[in-house]
Amino acid sequence: MNTLSYALLAFLAREQSSGYNLMLRLQPFWPAKHSQIYPLLSHMESEEYLTSTWIVQCEKPDKKLYSITEKGIRKLKEWLYVPLADPITRDELSMKTFCMWLTDLENAIEIIESRKAHLVKKLDGFQLKIADKVLEDLKFGTPEFYDYMLFQKAIFTTTSGIEWTTMMLEILKAQRTKQND
Amino acid sequence: MNTLSYALLAFLAREQSSGYNLMLRLQPFWPAKHSQIYPLLSHMESEEYLTSTWIVQCEKPDKKLYSITEKGIRKLKEWLYVPLADPITRDELSMKTFCMWLTDLENAIEIIESRKAHLVKKLDGFQLKIADKVLEDLKFGTPEFYDYMLFQKAIFTTTSGIEWTTMMLEILKAQRTKQND
DNA sequence: CAACACATGTAAGGCGTTACATGATTAA
DNA sequence: TTAATCATGTAACGCCTTACATGTGTTG
Numbered sequence: 283m284n285t286l287s288y289a290l291l292a293f294l295a296r297e298q299s300s301g302y303n304l305m306l307r308l309q310p311f312w313p314a315k316h317s318q319i320y321p322l323l324s325h326m327e328s329e330e331y332l333t334s335t336w337i338v339q340c341e342k343p344d345k346k347l348y349s350i351t352e353k354g355i356r357k358l359k360e361w362l363y364v365p366l367a368d369p370i371t372r373d374e375l376s377m378k379t380f381c382m383w384l385t386d387l388e389n390a391i392e393i394i395e396s397r398k399a400h401l402v403k404k405l406d407g408f409q410l411k412i413a414d415k416v417l418e419d420l421k422f423g424t425p426e427f428y429d430y431m432l433f434q435k436a437i438f439t440t441t442s443g444i445e446w447t448t449m450m451l452e453i454l455k456a457q458r459t460k461q462n463d
Numbered sequence: 464m465n466t467l468s469y470a471l472l473a474f475l476a477r478e479q480s481s482g483y484n485l486m487l488r489l490q491p492f493w494p495a496k497h498s499q500i501y502p503l504l505s506h507m508e509s510e511e512y513l514t515s516t517w518i519v520q521c522e523k524p525d526k527k528l529y530s531i532t533e534k535g536i537r538k539l540k541e542w543l544y545v546p547l548a549d550p551i552t553r554d555e556l557s558m559k560t561f562c563m564w565l566t567d568l569e570n571a572i573e574i575i576e577s578r579k580a581h582l583v584k585k586l587d588g589f590q591l592k593i594a595d596k597v598l599e600d601l602k603f604g605t606p607e608f609y610d611y612m613l614f615q616k617a618i619f620t621t622t623s624g625i626e627w628t629t630m631m632l633e634i635l636k637a638q639r640t641k642q643n644d
Numbered sequence: 645c646a647a648c649a650c651a652t653g654t655a656a657g658g659c660g661t662t663a664c665a666t667g668a669t670t671a672a
Numbered sequence: 673t674t675a676a677t678c679a680t681g682t683a684a685c686g687c688c689t690t691a692c693a694t695g696t697g698t699t700g
Contacts, residue, residue, distance in 0.1 A: 284686080284687075285553070285555050285558060286687085286688095288558060289558045289561075291562075292558050292561050292562040293561075295562055295565060300650095300651075300652090301651085301652070301653095302650065302651050302652075303650095303651095311554075311557040311558060311561065312553055312557070312558060313551065313553075313688095314687095314688075315688075315689065315690085316651085316652075316653085317653080317654080317655090317688085317689075317690085317691090318687080318688060318689085320652065320653060320654090321653085321654085324653095339650090339651090341696080341697060341698095342649095342650055342651075342696075342697075343650060343651040343652075343695070343696065343697095344651075344652090345650085345651060345652085346651090346652075355565070358562060358565060359565050359566060361559075362559060362562065362563070362565065362566040362570060362574070363566075363570060365577070366555060366556060366559065366574055366577050366578060367555045368581060369552060369553065369554035369555070369556065370494065370552070370553050370554075371550060371551070371552040371620075372466070372493055372494075372550065372551050373492075373550035373551075374466050374547060374548045374550070375547060375550065376492040376493070376613060376616065377466060377469060377470045377473050377492060377493060378542075378543060378547065379609055379612055379613050379616070380470075380473050380474075380492065380609060380610075380613060381472075381473040381476055381539055381543065381609075382543070382609050382612075383604055383605060383606050383608070383609055384476060384536070384539060384540050384543065385540060385543040385544075387604075389543060389544060393543070393547055396546070396547050397547060400549060422638050423564055423568075423638075424564060425564050427564070428560055428561060428562075428563050428564055429561075431560055431631060432557060432560050432561060434627060434630070435557065435560070435627050438623045438624070438626060438627040439552075439620065439623055439624070439627075441623065442619045442620055442622065442623035443619070443620070445619060446615060446616050446619040446620075449615070450612060457603050457604075465658080465659075467659085467660095481678095481679075481680090482679085482680070482681095483678065483679050483680075484678095484679095494660095495659095495660075496660075496661060496662085497679085497680075497681085498660085498661075498662085498663090498681080498682080498683090499659080499660060499661085501680065501681060501682090502681085502682085505681095520678090520679090522668080522669065522670095523668075523669075523677095523678055523679075524667070524668065524669095524678060524679040524680075525679075525680090526678085526679060526680085527679090527680075
């Protein structure tokens with residue numbers, strides 16, 4: 283089983299859900315397309331980690347509701363004792379920064395600005411979601427408590443990205459005024 | 464051409480290098496195995512973005528030195544005007560945090576500790592490398608200037624990771640003493 | 645009327661890892 | 673003597689994206 287499979291189990295351990303809904307909720311943590319998720323869910327059902335039933339809906343297409351089995355929960359709990367893998371980040375911006383000396387100052391500024399805009403937009407989305415959540419109100423050890431932790435994680439990384447781009451832009455823009463003197 | 468190809472061009476735009484050396488230097492920014500790099504370099508040579516010559520070494524195996532061509536440099540410069548792709552991060556820790564409510568407090572602490580240890584070790588490596596580099600000494604627009612920026616980027620993200628794990632551990636450990644009362 | 649959200653699935657191809665294959669030198 | 677570093681290459685397989693395929697209901 284790969285990490286995506288465990289990610290699906292992790293969501294289904296909280297509540298039953300359709301493949302489509304799993305795909306949407308998974309995006310922030312482990313981006314995957316529906317074409318990857320649907321076959322995986324089928325396979326996991328054949329391995330008896332999941333069960334499914336068709337739900338007939340009016341004004342919407344029918345959907346297949348997946349539920350986790352006892353075997354699935356056991357598998358998920360075991361995974362929590364397997365040594366943690368290192369995170370993998372692949373950021374084009376690192377490579378573009380590495381060869382930025384080959385381009386003009388205006389383009390360099392535009393590249394960093396585009397990343398900063400992306401991060402600011404992302405952070406704005408977080409603030410909305412977290413507005414009604416305060417640590418004191420959360421009971422320790424509940425799913426909601428760990429949701430809060432995960433949001434904090436996302437906020438920390440996004441904020442540090444914004445700080446770096448801001449620093450970069452200050453230095454680059456200072457250079458622009460210097461060049462115009 | 465994919466991002467890895469541009470990454471190879473980016474390194475070769477600075478100095479000629481062997482495939483093996485490119486593989487090593489690429490790891491922090493765009494992790495890739497030699498089995499992926501060697502065929503790519505061959506292909507890029509056939510497209511005339513690179514040229515190569517065999518270097519005979521004593522007490523070491525022979526190596527193939529790659530150099531970037533004019534065509535390769537043009538291609539790399541063009542890439543710097545292509546809209547920036549979003550970074551992709553896949554972190555098992557996010558998924559494990561999401562289902563951490565299913566495990567015991569001691570295991571939760573151990574998971575976060577292992578990530579913190581990994582990040583602290585990584586940061587220590589950076590401090591050594593950057594010890595002899597100070598922004599004031601760097602001439603703007605040089606490759607070394609952008610190296611410094613890249614190190615800053617790595618330090619920012621690693622530091623924010625350490626801050627999050629530290630916060631997490633404080634909360635989890637406070638809970639541990641509460642449970643022992 | 646076009647685009648988007650909901651909903652599921654398959655097929656093809658590109659990207660990335662692991663394993664196979666070889667071989668010298670050096671450090672623990 | 674076992675492992676690590678240097679050095680290049682191929683083969684097989686798994687992961688991920690893009691495209692193909694279908695259909696309804698809502699919003700602009």
